[in-house]
Amino acid sequence: MGEKQPNEQLATWFVRSGWSKGELARQVNRRARQIGASHISTDTSRVRRWLDGESPREPxxxxxxxxxxxxxxxxxxxxDLGLKAVPNLAPGSGVDLPWNGSQTVQLISDYSRSDLMLNRRGFLGTSLALTAGSALIEPMQRWLAPAPASGGLPTGALATARGGRPPxxxxxxxxxxxxxxxxxMFRQWDAQNGGGLRRKAVVGQLHEVCDLLQETYPADVTRRLFQTTAQLAHLAGWMSYDxxxxxxxQKYYVLALHAAKEAGDRPFGALILSDMCRQMIHLNRSSDALELVHLAQYGSRDTATARTSALMHAxxxxxxxNLGEVNKCYRAARLAEDSFTDISVPLEQEPDWITFFSEAELNAENAHSYRDLSYHAGRSEVYALQAQPVMERAVELFAQDPDHQRSYALNLIGMSSVHLLQKQPEEAAASAQQALEIAIRIRxxxxxxxxxxxxxxxTDEFRGVAEVIELRDRVKQELPEYTRNQAV
Known part of the structure; x- marks a missing residue:
């Protein structure tokens, strides 16, 4: 009675990982040091006790x-690991936040300040929990609700728009x-150099703008300040994701969505939700991703430009x-192409935040969709053959664009994966080598x-191919394990 039961869920993941108890203990200790939890000292006997049912302490x-x-x-x-998460009781710590202008400003100010103070060693990013499923989708759906009694204008700080105190x-x-x-400027730096180089500068600027929003301004100025806040919070989220x-x-994305709602900027809110969708795809939460992009499409149905619509369809x-819905995938990809064809506004007249979605990006997204269909269909070469010319076009276009080096690298890697699906290890290694050259230069x-x-x-599939061996050895040497101390 009351005896601990073996943690079968943790044991299953542990066996699948291929790690030894000693290796898992070393990785836990290394990660603990990275987040500043130097009091953590784990060994093989402690891992054994976890597997036997002991509950490990935070974090x-x-x-x-x-x-x-x-x-x-x-x-x-x-x-999933059979463990219990300790609930974070700090106010505003999750994603279900109040849709109120003054509270949004305070939450962004508090979170950005905590980021600047605590994230020197990655503590903030690893102490949070990711929200998924209905706990994420339901709060985001409130983005669609009308603003209370303010005619769609920002609440709280826009006192002057409602006849309140003077600015x-x-x-x-x-x-x-x-x-x-x-x-x-920050957005350009991110595209050229990756998110690791200027993230803290963006967070610092975000915190400064929140200080400005503690005051009251005329309606148009307040709206522009909230738009700037939303864009900086979104960029902080994008860089954190990168x-x-x-x-x-995720936290920055949610805060950015709140600020965009205060600014009455539905199209930018749709971009934020689209990037939340992208993150969920990356984390293999495809159902959540689909809910988020559908929410973006519905919320911006009367305001999105053709370029923004093309992005959302892609x-x-x-x-x-990623859900294996072949016909729906094809239909959405065609709609993305059709929307892109419908673009009639010159690029310089588009909002700056959507100008990244070029012909290269359209080809890249659709090529990755066809490749992902291949993975879902048991590495089917049919879909890989369909992905190849589209991915080649994306790579060709990005090669001519020095301002989007990260996207160029990501699509070279995509090209490499397509070659692997077609049993072409030499070509796969060559594309990956090109991506490696860029990876070394950016963050x-x-x-x-x-x-x-x-x-x-x-390496797993073609370990005897000389080009693959050369790639493996070079990656080991030139891409050392990432630590959060690099997140400047």
Missing amino acids: IPKILSDLFSERFGSLVTIE TGRISPPELALLESTVR IGMHPSA LEARAYA SERVNTRVRKTTAAA
Whole structure:
């Protein structure tokens, strides 16, 4: 009576991982040091006790979730491991947040300050839990609800728009324009160099803008400040996602969506939800991804440009591909192509945040959808053959675009995976070598992880091919294991 029962769920994941007890203990200790939990010291006997049913102390359950998720390339929750998560009772710690302007400002200010103070060693990003399923989708659906009694204008800070007290803030038109241009500059740096290089600068700028929003301004100024806040929070989320800090990325995305609602900016809100969809695809949560992109499409149905619609249809196709819904995937991919063909606005007249979605990106998304269909159909060469010319076109276009090096690398890796599906190891190794050259120059753990995974897949299947051996050895030497100390 009352004796501990073996943790069969943890044991199953442990056996599948191929790790020894000593190796798992070493990885837990290493990750604990990275997040500043230097008091953690695990050994083989402790791992054995976990397998026998002992509950590890915090933050070990979250560390184990991260390690197994990285090992298998998909989200492995604390509950999946047969462990209990300690609920985070801090106000505003999850994703179900109040849709109120002044509270949104305070939450973003608090979170960005905590990020700047605590994330020097990655503590913040790894102490959060990722939200998925209905716990994520239902709060996001409230984005569609009308703003309370303000005619769609931001709440809280827009007191002057409702006949409240006069403006207390002072910001000149040139200063406001400079803030907006700073966001564009950060976005360019991210595309060229990856999310690891300027993330903290973006978070710091976000915190400063929140300080501005503690004051009141005329309606148009407040709206523009909320738009800037939304774009900076979104960019902080995107950069966090790029360096593998998924819970932090999700938190910033949710906060960005709240700020976009305050600004009355439905199209940008749709972009945020689309990137949340992209993250869920990356984490193998395809049903959640589909719900998010459908929410984006519905919420922006009367306001999205043709380019934004093309992006959402392309991501819808990716979600369907990962669910194995072949016909729906094809339909969404065709709709993406049709919407892109319908673009009539010159690129310089589009919002800056959507200009990245070019012909190269359209080809890249659809090529990855066809490739993912191949994976879902047991590595079918039929879909791989369909993906090849589309991926080649994406790679060709990105090769001519020095401003999007990360995207170029990601599609070279995609090309490598397509070659592997077609049993072409030499060509796969050549594409991966090109991606490696870029990975060394930029700061994107997303690129690094995909290079490592593709190299591992090539090695598993074609370990006797000289080009694959050369690639494997070079990746081991030039892409050392990522630590969160790199997230500057």
